[in-house]
Amino acid sequence: MSSSDMSDLDAHLEEAKKRIMNMPEVPMGQLPPHLQRQRTRVFCGSDAPTNTESIQYSGAYASMGVDNSLRLDQFIKNFKVEVIQIKHDVKPNYEYFMEFDMIGIDAALANAFRRILISEVPTMAIEKVLIANNTSVVQDEVLAHRLGLIPISIDPRLFEYMSENDTPNEKNTIVFKLHVRCTHGRLTVRSDELMWLPNGSGFAMETDTYSDKKSNPKTYTSFSCSQDSLPEFCDNPISLTHSDIIIAKLAAKQEIELEAHAVKGIGKTHAKWSPVATAWYRMLPEVELLQEIEDQLAEELVKKCPVKVFDIEDIANGKKRATVARPRACTLCRECIRGEDWENRVALRRVKDHFIFTIESTGALPPDVLFTEAVKILEDKCERILSELS
Amino acid sequence: MNAPDRYERFVVPEGTKKVSYERDTKIINAASFTIEREDHTVGNILRMQLHRDPNVLFAGYKLPHPLQYKIIVRIHTASQSSPMQAYNQAINDLDKELDHLKTVFEEEVLKHSRDY
Ligand code: SF4
Numbered sequence: 001m002s003s004s005d006m007s008d009l010d011a012h013l014e015e016a017k018k019r020i021m022n023m024p025e026v027p028m029g030q031l032p033p034h035l036q037r038q039r040t041r042v043f044c045g046s047d048a049p050t051n052t053e054s055i056q057y058s059g060a061y062a063s064m065g066v067d068n069s070l071r072l073d074q075f076i077k078n079f080k081v082e083v084i085q086i087k088h089d090v091k092p093n094y095e096y097f098m099e100f101d102m103i104g105i106d107a108a109l110a111n112a113f114r115r116i117l118i119s120e121v122p123t124m125a126i127e128k129v130l131i132a133n134n135t136s137v138v139q140d141e142v143l144a145h146r147l148g149l150i151p152i153s154i155d156p157r158l159f160e161y162m163s164e165n166d167t168p169n170e171k172n173t174i175v176f177k178l179h180v181r182c183t184h185g186r187l188t189v190r191s192d193e194l195m196w197l198p199n200g201s202g203f204a205m206e207t208d209t210y211s212d213k214k215s216n217p218k219t220y221t222s223f224s225c226s227q228d229s230l231p232e233f234c235d236n237p238i239s240l241t242h243s244d245i246i247i248a249k250l251a252a253k254q255e256i257e258l259e260a261h262a263v264k265g266i267g268k269t270h271a272k273w274s275p276v277a278t279a280w281y282r283m284l285p286e287v288e289l290l291q292e293i294e295d296q297l298a299e300e301l302v303k304k305c306p307v308k309v310f311d312i313e314d315i316a317n318g319k320k321r322a323t324v325a326r327p328r329a330c331t332l333c334r335e336c337i338r339g340e341d342w343e344n345r346v347a348l349r350r351v352k353d354h355f356i357f358t359i360e361s362t363g364a365l366p367p368d369v370l371f372t373e374a375v376k377i378l379e380d381k382c383e384r385i386l387s388e389l390s
Numbered sequence: 391m392n393a394p395d396r397y398e399r400f401v402v403p404e405g406t407k408k409v410s411y412e413r414d415t416k417i418i419n420a421a422s423f424t425i426e427r428e429d430h431t432v433g434n435i436l437r438m439q440l441h442r443d444p445n446v447l448f449a450g451y452k453l454p455h456p457l458q459y460k461i462i463v464r465i466h467t468a469s470q471s472s473p474m475q476a477y478n479q480a481i482n483d484l485d486k487e488l489d490h491l492k493t494v495f496e497e498e499v500l501k502h503s504r505d506y
Contacts, residue, residue, distance in 0.1 A: 056437075056442060057441050059444065067444070068442075069444045070442040071483075079487075079490065079491065081494045081497075082498060083501070086499070086502060102491075106438050108437070109487075111431075112434065115430065115431045116431060268399055268400060269399070270396070372492055372496060375488050375492045379488045379489065379492075382485045382488070383485065384408060385408065385481065386482070388407065388408035389474075
């Protein structure tokens, strides 16, 4: 390398250094666009997503004079909710879900809500099954399990938890009775055969003394009054969300007689108490065309996408151009960036703080109430781990 | 049967505190909090909130074992603050954020049901 080359290189390095330190195009206290994009977007390449982490550390951009800490008032200013749809049709298609956008929160919070919805919001579910007779081909324990999974449409807030030493009473137990017998042919037992017993159990407990046989026999529950006399149930009797769930199939002369006791519980104990069919979220997809895509290519692009994210619009002198029409529908299947050069034409990203949240309720509570319950549960947790520290 | 009782996952056993605080003896302004019967639901949002506090130098949580139903949150702060103060502030802020979130959500649901 000659000396003139060396000095050239030096000069070049000097120049580069100056440029890095000054960055005249970037005002102080603001991130350069590429960093800002890395902070707020997940990039979806054809091989793997990148920049997936959420940058939470308050001093992450301290060297650029940018404060990454988030204070309460900022959060309140930026936070937004948009309800997209709520469906409450119980019959005939049992659509019971809602979709809404939460903008301006971190994945940690969105995930906490999802976890709470699935496993910590209480519902009522059948927990004890007293089988008096079961000559069907379904074994007792399988039958009990099937019964447990049937959703009951009753507000769980009207009931109390039953702890181990409690006796079942009208405030913590719902009793259903099932008595079916097949006389001839085949019989399908559906959930509408389950009858609510507002007076509690009808089965007498076995006692070894014969003395009190005449007086009221002791049953498996001790209700002090009938549930249908209580104000909360007198005009909406307790029923099951679905009346057509198949419980068992009976052949001629087979019989099932049982009593099912439902109690309050949470999904952490057993999934049958989970109030949601599922609750999930996804980040808002962002699709950008990095260059004009025209004619032949445009048509190819429109054809590539299975969910029709792209459209074609006509521009001057008979040319056509691809546009991004429905980015929200994008499933990030990455079909559009597959193949030669497509990654240079289309960019797929996700917005890190925009969550599309979907809740499907099993029917005990409407999905919007479930969400507010979840927020309340998280608030209680916060209060609890603060107040019990001292 | 020797399966553990199902309620053991969320009922704090008698004689144990829900939250306990232990100072680090070697580093000043560092401490760990043991929170009984909690999991990633609380741990992760707490960590998130602590990271946003400019006085917190380190914050992390761990679930020591999937069958031990507790989490350990470790906080190290700058000298202007203390782990206890950071913890208190993080939870207070979270609580207020959630409160705000709930009101905004309820307003939007109301608006939505009025519109359709
Ligand atoms: S990633 Fe898939 S769904 Fe999204 S725009 Fe591309 S082809 Fe369409």
